[in-house]
Amino acid sequence: MMTFAKVAITVAATAAMSLGAAAPASAAIGDISGSDPAATGCSSGAYTIASRAILDNSGHNYGTMEVRWSPSCQTNWVRVTPAPGLTGQMSKYIFRGKSYLSSGGALMPFSNTTIDTATVQSYGMQAYVPLNGDNQCVTVSAKYIVGNSIIASTGTAQTAGQVTIC
Numbered sequence: 090m091m092t093f094a095k096v097a098i099t100v101a102a103t104a105a106m107s108l109g110a111a112a113p114a115s116a117a118i119g120d121i122s123g124s125d126p127a128a129t130g131c132s133s134g135a136y137t138i139a140s141r142a143i144l145d146n147s148g149h150n151y152g153t154m155e156v157r158w159s160p161s162c163q164t165n166w167v168r169v170t171p172a173p174g175l176t177g178q179m180s181k182y183i184f185r186g187k188s189y190l191s192s193g194g195a196l197m198p199f200s201n202t203t204i205d206t207a208t209v210q211s212y213g214m215q216a217y218v219p220l221n222g223d224n225q226c227v228t229v230s231a232k233y234i235v236g237n238s239i240i241a242s243t244g245t246a247q248t249a250g251q252v253t254i255c
Contacts, residue, residue, distance in 0.1 A: 121215065122215065122216045123201055123214050124214060126166050126215045131159040132157070133161075134160065137158075139156040142154075145240055152171035152233065153170045155167070163218060163219045167182065167212065167213045176207065176208070176235070177233055178233075180204045180231065182201070182230045184199070184216070184251075185217070186198050188223055190222050192221055199216050201214045204234070226254065228251050229251065230244060230251040231243045
């Protein structure tokens with residue numbers, strides 16, 4: 090026979106699952122590449138490990154790209170804060186190469202590009218970059234786009250605007 094406390098816990102857990110509540114970040118261990126850092130709880134406690142200005146060829150600043158790190162989920166993602174008054178789109182790109190895990194097995198390469206409006210701060214999907222892997226680097230970029238033209242980026246034309254962070 091179930092006690093009242095067990096029934097309440099069961100009902101609360103069922104309600105949380107049916108409402109799509111995010112799992113706590115500590116439960117999100119494993120390859121969660123391609124998922125939303127806010128929805129998984131990974132953005133809680135995350136911090137910036139690198140940042141770059143999004144510049145055009147003449148040095149005009151169109152915003153800032155940050156590479157975020159979640160210690161609890163072992164993930165990285167790109168966050169962009171645009172300069173005020175932009176009307177185009179921001180592209181956020183992240184790539185993690187193949188990584189062999191010290192516990193055995195491997196993670197296959199992963200990449201994601203997210204494009205959205207350049208009027209507010211935004212972020213892309215996350216890449217799992219575990220500390221027990223032999224590849225703890227991500228290649229990232231951010232680009233300001235108007236129509237079909239890249240107006241500004243975080244790198245040079247030779248690197249397609251990409252930078253590698255280890």
